[in-house]
Amino acid sequence: MDPQTEEKIAQFCAVTGASQRDAKRYLEKHNKRVDLAIDAFYNEPVHPRQTTGAPSTSKLNLLFDNYKDPDGDEITVDGTIKMCQDLKVDPEDVVLLSVAYELKSPRLGEWTRKGWVDGWKSIGCDGIPTMQTSLLRLRDRLGSDAAYFQQVYNYAFEFSRPPGQRSLVMDMAQGFWGLLIPHGLQGGALSHIATLPGRDNGEDVRMGAQEEGWNDELTQWWFEYLTEKGIKGVSKDVWQMFLEFVRTVDSKFEKYDLEGQCSSRIMPLAKQGPHHMVVALAAWPSTIDDFVEYARARFSSGQ
Known part of the structure; x- marks a missing residue:
């Protein structure tokens, strides 16, 4: 088996908890596209691992508490870095702009409890494994859906603009353009x-x-x-x-x-x-x- 396929199988197993046998089957069925294979895994109607019921507010609050600033009720930069580590995503990954839009992040690298809970519930997540799966979906949607891209693009300007400023500093603007x-x-x-x-x-x-x-x-x-x-x-x-x-x-x-x-x-x-x-x-x-x-x-x- 080539290293690239092994890496995709390992990624599939890490996100879904499935066996390597199941990982191979789903990847082969979906042309070795990890995002599509994971999406199919969780959307299979009779799959035993399928989450039942709505995402848990209490679980999301507990997860928020794990990342929030000890001296306040917001997740700030340190908590965001820890969250990215748990989600196995680079803090500079373009998909985090989609997450910021979905969770209504007030400022770059910051998250409110209400935005966190309401946003992840709307996406359909209440734990790290399902959040990891959702990142794959959000990344694909951001790249392929013109209307959604425009929504995230416009939000990036609003939430990254310094308080009281009407313009976005050039370094920040170029950074976002370079991602988006x-x-x-x-x-x-x-x-x-x-x-x-x-x-x-x-x-x-x-x-x-x-x-x-x-x-x-x-x-x-x-x-x-x-x-x-x-x-x-x-x-x-x-x-x-x-x-x-x-x-x-x-x-x-x-x-x-x-x-x-x-x-x-x-x-x-x-x-x-x-x-x-x-x-x-x-x-x-x-x-x-x-x-x-x-x-x-x-x-x-x-x-």
Whole structure:
């Protein structure tokens, strides 16, 4: 057996408590996708390990007490690190932004008792094993669901902004972009969306191979542009519109209209699913306009 398969079997067993035999069976059935195999394991209707009833409030409170600050009733940075160790997740893993959204974390690395209990109950967890399973689901959803990605993306700005400040400091903004944008591109949540010429009725048009969109190299160009310009903070307007820009701009910025007063952009309607879009007209922030000029200059110079 190859080392990669052994690692997946060990991960499956650690999360589910299943035997290696069951682990092999579920992994083979689901193309060796650990997340899908674990999901199938817990959703099997007659599985003896299936949790019965609603998640326990008392169990969640006890778990919260295990992590909370001894001098208060909030989980702070030290408790968050301990939680990550128990969940076997890196504190800088993108999935923790989903957890922050679900548990309504008030600030980066902090959790309230109410948000903790209500959030995990809503997800369907009351212990470390089921929480570990849920992280796999949340990570997959964050990468593949456009509407959910946008909800988490917008929340990241709100909960990480310093108290009393209207903007997000640049280091923090780049850190979140560096986590979220590649994850959305890889999973499909940031699949390129564009309108065909003459189409303005808001229909969802996925150009696929016909038109390339944003990529990881452009993310790096964006970071280099921000650094060169010495921009210190990101406003809420720039943060939110940058996501729409990434979803809709073509990879060479050939269709971007710098002269126009307004730009036609497509946004997902969360209540109707990630593939339902509506066109909105609004001016792009000057920061994005300036970046397009910067990128076009780099294309022209062959950099």
